[in-house]
Each structure stands twice: as C-alpha cells, then as structure tokens.
Amino acid sequence: MNIKLTKNKLITTLSVVLLIGIWKLVSLSYGSELILPPPESTLVATLKLFIAENFISTVGLTILRGLIGFAVSFILGIGLGILAGGNRSFHAFLKPILVTLRSTPVISFILLALIWFRVDMVPIFIAFLTMFPFICTNVIDGIKNVDRDLVEMANIYRVPHHKIIQKVYLPAIVPFIFSGASSAMGFGWRAIIIGEVLSQPQFGIGTAMQTAQTYLLVNEVIAWTIIAIMISSFFEMLLRRVERKIVVWR
Amino acid sequence: MLKKYIFYIFISVFLISCNQDEEQQKIRIATLKGPSAMGMVKMIDSVRKNPNSNIEITIYNEPIQVRKLMLEEAVDLAILPTTMGAILYNKGVNYQLAAIPVWGTLYLFGQDTTIKSWSDLKGKRIYLMAKGMTPDVLFKQLLLQHGINPEQDIHADYSFPTHIDLANAVASGQAKMGVISEPLVSLVEEKNNKVKPIFDLNEEWKKVFPEIPIAQTALLVNGNFAKNQKQEIKKLMLQYQQSSVWVNQNPEKAAELIVKYNILPNTDVAKSSIPRSNLKFVKAKNIENEINNYLKIFYKMNPDIIGGKIPDKNFIYR
Amino acid sequence: MMNLQIKKLYKSFDDIILFKDFDIDFSEHTISCILGPSGCGKTTLLNMISNTTQPDSGNFMGFNDKIISYIFQEPRLLPWKTVLENISFVLDDSLSKKEKDSIALKYSQLVELEKFNNYYPSKLSGGMKQRVAIARAFSYPSDIILMDEPLKALDLRLKMNLIKAFRRLWQMDKRTVIFVTHDIDEALLLGNDIYIFSKAPVEIKRKFVITEKERSLHAPSFLKLKNEIWEQMD
Structure with a gap:
C-alpha cells in the first residue's frame, strides 16, 4: 500500500516534470517571451503577482463570485432536484430546462448576461447557469437511485414520512450531491474567469488576464492561469475532504 | 496510403x-x-x-x-x-x-444632462471599451488631472468590449455615458438625437496639457x-x-x-x-x-x- | 387463544393465479412455518399481510390492529447508520433518545453484537447484518413478525447460529411469527406449526405440529418427520 502510494506520487511528479520540460523546450524553440515565456520567468511572474498591490482583491473577488454562484446553485439545485426527484410531472417540466442549460455554450450565456446585467453580476450569473444543472441533475439521479427496498422497510415499520426523507433519502443522495458539486466547481471556475475577461469588473482574475493580454505580458497571462488552476484544485481538494468527513459509512 | x-x-x-x-x-x-x-x-x-x-x-x-x-x-x-x-x-x-x-477623436457621450463639470462624474457609471486601450487610459488620465480617482470615485464599466457594441449601447440608452471615438460619435448622434457630447475630451486634454497633443x-x-x-x-x-x-x-x-x-x-x-x-x-x-x-x-x-x-x-x- | 384467519383469498399476477378461494389460520404466539416450492406465492402472502400488496379479494381477520415487524431476505439496513442507529431507526419518535438507545443496546446484546454497536453495515459480515435485522424486528413493539427466507444466503454454521439467536429471543417474548422458507431443516428447527404449500394456485397440502422444545436434526423422531415432509414436497 505504502509502496504503491509513493510509486504513484513518483509518476505524478514525473508527469509534472515532463510537462515543464516540454514547456521549456517549446519556449526555447520560439525564443520569444511574446509567444511562450520560459517556465522560470513565468514562475517569477507568478511570485510577483502574490505581492502585487491588488492581489488580494483580485483573487478574493473571483473566489467570492465563485462561492456566491456555487451557493445559489447548491441551494436551488438541491431544492429543485428533490422536488423533481419526488414528482414525475415536475421532473418532466424541469428536464428540458436542464438539458438546454447544459448544452448551451458558455459564451452564449456571457454575451446575453453582458446585455442583461451589471458587470459585477455577470460572472456570478454565469457561474450559476453552469453549476446549477450539474447539481440539480445529480440530486435527481440520486433520488432515482434510492434503494426502494429500504423505503419499503421503513414504511412497514411505520416510520413517519418526514423521517424517511430525512434519514433514508437525504443520506442516499449525499454522494451524488458531492459528485455534482465537484463537476460544477470544475466548470464553474472556468466560466467565471471567461465571464470576467469579457465583462471586466474592477477586480478579478479574468480582468487581470485581459489587462495582461492587452499589455502583451504573456508571462503574466500564464501566471494568472496557474493561480486559477491552484484555486480550482484547492476547492476540489476541500470538497473531497468534506465528503470524507460526511460520507463516513463507505 | x-x-x-x-x-x-x-x-x-x-x-x-x-x-x-x-x-x-x-x-x-x-x-x-x-x-x-x-x-x-x-x-x-x-x-x-x-x-x-x-x-x-x-x-x-x-x-x-x-x-x-x-x-x-x-x-x-x-x-x-x-x-x-x-x-x-x-x-x-x-x-x-x-x-x-x-x-484625438474621443468624446464622453451620453444622455445624462446633469454633468456640468468633471466633479459631477463622481459616483457615476461610465462605460469604457477595452481596459488598457487608449480611450480607457486617456479618459482615466483626465479624471486623475481633475482629482477623481478612476478606481474608486466612478464605476468604470467594460460590459461592451468592442467599440461598435459600446456605440450601440450608448445610442440605445443602455449605457448612459460612454467614452467613444469618431466616427462612431457621429453614428450615435444620427441614430439618437437625445445623445449629446458631454465632454469633448480633445478640448479637455488641451486645457490640461496644452503642450502635448x-x-x-x-x-x-x-x-x-x-x-x-x-x-x-x-x-x-x-x-x-x-x-x-x-x-x-x-x-x-x-x-x-x-x-x-x-x-x-x-x-x-x-x-x-x-x-x-x-x-x-x-x-x-x-x-x-x-x-x-x-x-x-x-x-x-x-x-x-x-x-x-x-x-x-x-x-x-x- | 385468538387466531389470525385469512378466508376466501384471491390473488393473481397477470395470468398466474396464486391464490384462489384460499383459507389459512395462524395461531398467535406461535412460530408458523410455510414450506413450499419457489414461486408459489409465499412472499406475496407475507406482503398481503404486511399491507404492501393488495389482495384481489379476501378477508383478513384479526390482523387489523396488529403491528408488524418484517425480516427480509436481505438485511435492508441503512448503510449510513451504525448497528445501534439501525435498530433505533424504527423505534417511535415519542420515545426519548435515551430510551431508544437503551432498547437498541439491549437487543444488540441479545443478538451478541454489542462489540459492533458503532460499526457501519459495510464493515459487517452477512450473518451479522441479518442479526441486526432480527434485533430490529424484535426491538420494534410488534405483534407479528414476518420472515421471508432471511437465512437463504447464509452458510450452514451461520444459519444454526442465527436460528439459536432467534429462538432465544422468541422464548423471552413469544410473538406471532410467520416464517416463509423452502428449507425443511430451518422449518424443523424453528417452527411450531409447519404448513406445506403446493404449487400455485396454492393449497395447503398438509399441516404438521411440533410440540418438542428441544430440537435436534439427528433425533430419530425428527428424521422421520423430515422424511414425511419430503414426501409431501415431492
């Protein structure tokens, strides 16, 4: 077990090293900071960003937008998901909306949001529209997957209805909620940053990336990308931790 | 093959x-x-x-x-x-x-008739295209020259990322005020005669920097x-x-x-x-x-x- | 002693007639075993008694106000609840948490699971899970316990263990038990009354009554009985 773990870590490290190696080679072959700056200068640019003047507001506001979008998606996704999971007609009503939302290109939302909303709301709105369908669909799937035998057992033992929902249905959909939340976050961060690039709120990673692009600071564009990846993986990790704390019965 | x-x-x-x-x-x-x-x-x-x-x-x-x-x-x-x-x-x-x-072909344009001096701009939402491009930085420079902090005293809104989008938004009244350039200024005026120049930024620039065109x-x-x-x-x-x-x-x-x-x-x-x-x-x-x-x-x-x-x-x- | 009676029961699924003008009596405070070929409608009978399936017609007398526990083929435990929590899950919420805990504790002891009180089902063996299901059925203040081949998936040694555990519980608290199986040994070890069902549409081929308290599959009387039952079941 331990040996396997270290072996996997070794392979992961190898893959990262290989990636950086290819990056270095490609940047050498272009030989231009304007097209692909080498990894070391990008690293310096990334570290510089951490101590830059508005770093906290830039990163903080992007995260805040993501969390607001996530919270709204989470609450509505679970609420509507439970309703749809328990009621066929409501599910029939909700299904086309979810399918439409999931198959609409993110850029369409953004372009429309730019017309409908104020700048600061655009990334949040986009975050909601990309995240909500994932969570809602997973909750519905979760309810469909609830073990009917357990519900029958609870009914025979005359367990009251509210207790069945609370103790049989809810725990059964928890793992589905987590997997929904995880994919929602993955797509959500990307969508938020695209939204920021186009709507240009005063602070935000997307705004900073766009500005860096305008000023041809290619290493800064990549540096912000690295920070965005770090944020995304941090929340992915956090979600996994919380899941392990809650889903203890596996 | x-x-x-x-x-x-x-x-x-x-x-x-x-x-x-x-x-x-x-x-x-x-x-x-x-x-x-x-x-x-x-x-x-x-x-x-x-x-x-x-x-x-x-x-x-x-x-x-x-x-x-x-x-x-x-x-x-x-x-x-x-x-x-x-x-x-x-x-x-x-x-x-x-x-x-x-x-220099830039104007602050819009339907807002309450703006008489630069300080009236404080707290207002002003639409700019493309952060970091000339209209944006030039306008912000003028704000600074009039003691207005462009990051805090106004709401700079970049919702309309291209010049044409911004001009259309100003013409339709969706954007109350925007910094746009000729020839789109004339285009907007033709579409909606309620929209008027609030500041001729070229003239304003000359007042502040008479030596620097x-x-x-x-x-x-x-x-x-x-x-x-x-x-x-x-x-x-x-x-x-x-x-x-x-x-x-x-x-x-x-x-x-x-x-x-x-x-x-x-x-x-x-x-x-x-x-x-x-x-x-x-x-x-x-x-x-x-x-x-x-x-x-x-x-x-x-x-x-x-x-x-x-x-x-x-x-x-x- | 008041008996539970079912009269003129009719039930069919699609084209298959399971019960047609079927009558049966169960004695209360007795373990009644139903032996019969698979697919003859034994489980359906239990489901009609527990009200999860509706008969086409028929009278159920003495069942009306009865409270029912059910031990299924599978343990049907909540995966996210521990042994104790699974037992107290079915207990009435008018009891305080403390009361529920002490009841659950008592029954987990009776099925010898007290060391595993805080285990989740995923960490328990099949036999242990079924013991939790038995504890749950007894902790619930029911008049009737329905059992639908709960020992089917277990090996012989575990089966014997569970039968012992069950008998011990039942000796202390003689509820009416209706136990469906197709295993003659189980019926001989557990049952007071043994009903032999035919293929569908069901008829009662024969009813045996066992009065002995001590049961041994090797005793001559039991071997003889077993042979007789064998003949009935062909």
Missing part, C-alpha cells in the same frame, strides 16, 4: 510557400475601421481601382487583429494606437513609428521593410498624407468613398465625422518630443500601458 498522404502534405506546403512568395512582392498595409481608414480612403480608392497595384490595404475592425499580424511580421505597414505600438516596440517586435495620422493613432512600419524600401515608404507616406488632405478638403466626395469601402454606413454620418476626426498626417521624426511627452503621461500612470519603459530613439523611423 501513407506515402500518398505525405505526398499531399508536401504539395500543400509547396503551394502555400509559393503563395507566400507571391504575396511577399506585395506591400501589405493593415488599417483600422475608423478615422485612420477614413484619412486613407483616397489612397485605398486608387489602390483598389488599379488592378496592377502592388499594394494591398486591408481594413480591420479591432486593433487586436492588427497586433496579431504584427507579431507574425505579416504586414509591412500598420495602423495601431500609439500606446500599443510602443508596447510592441518595447517587447522587441520590429516595427517603428513612421507618422501620426489621427489626433493627443498622438492617438500611429502608422507603424516593419523594420526590415524600412531598411530595404526607403523609397517605397516615402512614396506611401506621401500618398497617405495627400489622401488625408484631400479628405479634409473634399468631405462630400470623401464621404461617398468612405461608404463605398464600407468604413461607415452612410454619407451623412461620414460628412459630419470628417471635420471632427482630426485627420492630420505628421511624420514622427518632426514631432519626436511631443510623442515622447505623450507616452510619458501614460508611463507615469502605469508603465505597462506602453510596455514598461519609454521607447528608445530607434522607435522613431527617420
């Missing part, structure tokens, strides 16, 4: 490179849909009318498209905001500043091309200069050409836009100080706007 593919690949590569060779003989000029193309319109007309011309002029919508071509050194002469020209030069992209053909738009020339084709450049610059003069003197005829080459949708707009576009072709080597002072203003604001430093002497094409 594989051999066949490789054969096709060779053929296509061969054809592409032939094609490029052929185009190499042509002089490629990239200009922007706006005052720069308007001033150039007579030149465009004579080039397009002459089937044997070795000049190819393309009109692009966005500066970023032109910048892309310059990064690839795929054009010999290009029109770009002067600040972006400085960034490219400072980053080692081989283009020099040959001339300034357009001198707005060297807004640059004609840039590729370094290699400049070295080998001095005569050719001289001819082209003269042609552009004459075209600008002709446009200013013959607005009626120029307006028709401007519509013909799809720079503006109708002649009325073109006619009202020409006198407001500050078309005046001046060679860079004659106004070196003015250009440097213009760039210095932005440098003090944020060095990144012009690529981190004041460009050295070589930036100016002589």
